[in-house]
Amino acid sequence: xxxxxxxxxxxxxxxxxxxxxxxxxxxxxxxxxxxxxxxxxxxxxxxxxxxxxxxxxxxxxxxxxxxxxxxxxxxxxxxxxxxxxxxxxxxxxxxxxxxxxxxxxxxxxxxxxxxxxxxxxxxxxxxxxxxxxxxxxxxxxxxxxxxxxxxxxxxxxxxxxxxxxxxxxxxxxxxxxxxxxxxxxxxxxxxxxxxxxxxxxxxxxxxxxxxxxxxxxxxxxxxxxxxxxxxxxxxxxxxxxxxxxxxxxxxxxxxxxxxxxxxxxxxxxxxxxxxxxxxxxxxxxxxxxxxxxxxxxxxxxxxxxxxxxxxxxxxxxxxxxxxx
Numbered sequence: 309x310x311x312x313x314x315x316x317x318x319x320x321x322x323x324x325x326x327x328x329x330x331x332x333x334x335x336x337x338x339x340x341x342x343x344x345x346x347x348x349x350x351x352x353x354x355x356x357x358x359x360x361x362x363x364x365x366x367x368x369x370x371x372x373x374x375x376x377x378x379x380x381x382x383x384x385x386x387x388x389x390x391x392x393x394x395x396x397x398x399x400x401x402x403x404x405x406x407x408x409x410x411x412x413x414x415x416x417x418x419x420x421x422x423x424x425x426x427x428x429x430x431x432x433x434x435x436x437x438x439x440x441x442x443x444x445x446x447x448x449x450x451x452x453x454x455x456x457x458x459x460x461x462x463x464x465x466x467x468x469x470x471x472x473x474x475x476x477x478x479x480x481x482x483x484x485x486x487x488x489x490x491x492x493x494x495x496x497x498x499x500x501x502x503x504x505x506x507x508x509x510x511x512x513x514x515x516x517x518x519x520x521x522x523x524x525x526x527x528x529x530x531x532x533x534x535x536x537x538x539x540x541x542x543x544x545x546x547x548x549x550x551x552x553x554x555x556x557x558x559x560x561x562x563x564x565x566x567x568x569x570x571x572x573x574x575x576x577x578x579x580x581x582x583x584x585x586x587x588x589x590x591x592x593x594x595x596x597x598x599x600x601x602x603x604x605x606x607x608x609x610x611x612x613x614x615x616x617x618x619x620x621x622x623x624x625x626x627x628x629x630x631x632x
Contacts (some may be wrong), residue, residue, distance in 0.1 A: 313377045313401075313599045316370045318391060319619035320350035321382035323405070328380055328432070331591035333358045337599040344370035367391065367557045369537050371398035378602065380432070381405060383474045385480025389414050396425040401602050403595075405432050407485045408615055412623050415616040422612060430600050431615040435490060437597055438498050438563055438590040441585065442550070445498045445556055452573060454552025456499065456530045461491040461547075463561055464540035470515065474538060477516030483538040484518050484622050490561045493618040494546055501527045503621050509629030514539075516632055523625055542566065552576065563590055 315332045317324050320343060326364040335459055337512040338427060342362040343354050355361045370379070379399035381391050388408050395402045401625065408431040422429040435441055448456060465487075466571040473563040474486050496502060503525045512520040519539045525532040544566055548555040553575035571583045601608040 311603055312337055312611075313602055314339050314341040315374055315595075316346050316364075316373065316376040316379045316400075317354075318342065318367045318370060318379055318381050318395075319383050320345040320354065321556055322348065324380065325353050326442075326601070327349075327591050328382065328595075329354050330470060331589060332380065332595050334589070335592045335595035335599065338595050342370055342373055342376055365601055367394075371395055371400060372569045373563065376404065376593050378428075378463030378598070381597065385410060385485055388403065388480075392418060393421045396421045396427050396429055399425065401427045401430040402451055403432050403598055406489050406615070407431070407480070407619060407622075408612075409619055410443055410485060412619040413591075415612060415619065418615075419612050421556055422617060425621070428598065428608060429612060430598065430608055431612070432594065432611055433489065433493055433610045433615060433618075434590045435494060435561060438569070438585070438588065440557060440563070440569050440583075440585050441494070441497060443468075443603075444555060445500075446558060448498050448548050448550075449500060452553065453548060453550030453575070455552050458548065458549045459472045459499070459527075459530040459532045459546070461495060461534045461545070462536075463491050463544045464535065464537040465520040465542045466540060467538045475515060475517055475575045476609065476615045482517035482519075483536050484521055484625065487561070487623070488521065488534075489545075489618050491536055492621045493615075494560060495532060495618055497614070498546075498571050499530070499550065501529060503527050503624065504531065504583065506621075506624045506628045509625045511629035511632070512539075518557060518632065521625065521629070522544070523629075525621075531622060538597070542559070543545075554617045561614055562586065579581070 315324040344364040381404040458536040507524040520537040523534045556572045559569040562568040568583045600606045
């Protein structure tokens with residue numbers, strides 16, 4: 309029988325409780341075995357869906373647990389690099405929430421620690437595991453919409469709670485670190501291209517964090533536009549516009565949470581083909597792909613080198629638009 313990967317979670321974050329904890333518990337080949345938190349009240353909801361969960365009162369205690377193979381890190385952004393490296397040095401595989409770093413140069417440390425440990429370390433960039441993105445990449449790179457000319461992306465939601473870490477500069481908050489990773493990484497994943505130049509970056513800041521960004525960029529084969537905001541009504545969409553058709557993803561990021569995802573292809577004669585993806589949990593697929601990579605040596609869809617490219621693009625945008 310294939311080895312089950314035993315997981316621990318560093319911290320009882322809301323996102324871990326609502327999404328990634330249940331995903332680890334449900335994923336084939338995975339077991340949610342431990343949680344590090346000093347709060348019994350926060351541990352309760354995790355133990356409710358994962359009976360037998362071992363509760364450690366510190367992150368270090370969980371990393372010292374010899375029964376844990378892999379850890380998931382949902383800590384605030386500014387803690388990601390250090391705790392990922394600590395976990396690798398403790399002999400654990402690591403899946404860390406995005407953004408795994410706040411500047412591209414930090415990937416040097418992460419990749420060096422990964423290589424020295426011989427363990428898998430990756431950013432939890434779940435969208436590349438969803439079949440809508442795998443299919444979009446096949447169609448765009450396969451020429452279904454002809455020559456790709458322009459990519460248009462938008463991701464927004466309204467978060468004015470100043471106590472939320474996404475609105476705290478000292479915790480690595482801001483719209484681009486939080487959701488810009490999706491608008492940038494999605495275009496890079498589907499097209500297989502990297503940006504040549506950021507043509508313009510109109511940024512608005514509040515309390516030291518970016519809350520609105522309007523971006524124009526050049527890629528080798530197409531132009532690119534994006535709107536990213538944490539102060540607008542909920543919206544998410546990507547359009548890949550070619551000279552012979554267009555491909556639209558209507559719910560590319562929070563699949564089956566924001567809406568049911570649809571992949572629409574429109575070609576000559578106003579022919580529209582729609583594929584829907586109800587009931588697919590991209591977090592579960594992410595965990596299963598991670599476990600396959602650890603257990604069977606299967607190539608992981610989102611290595612650190614890919615994630616570095618997204619952070620490179622974020623750094624380019626801040627270089628043009630400023631950091632507030």
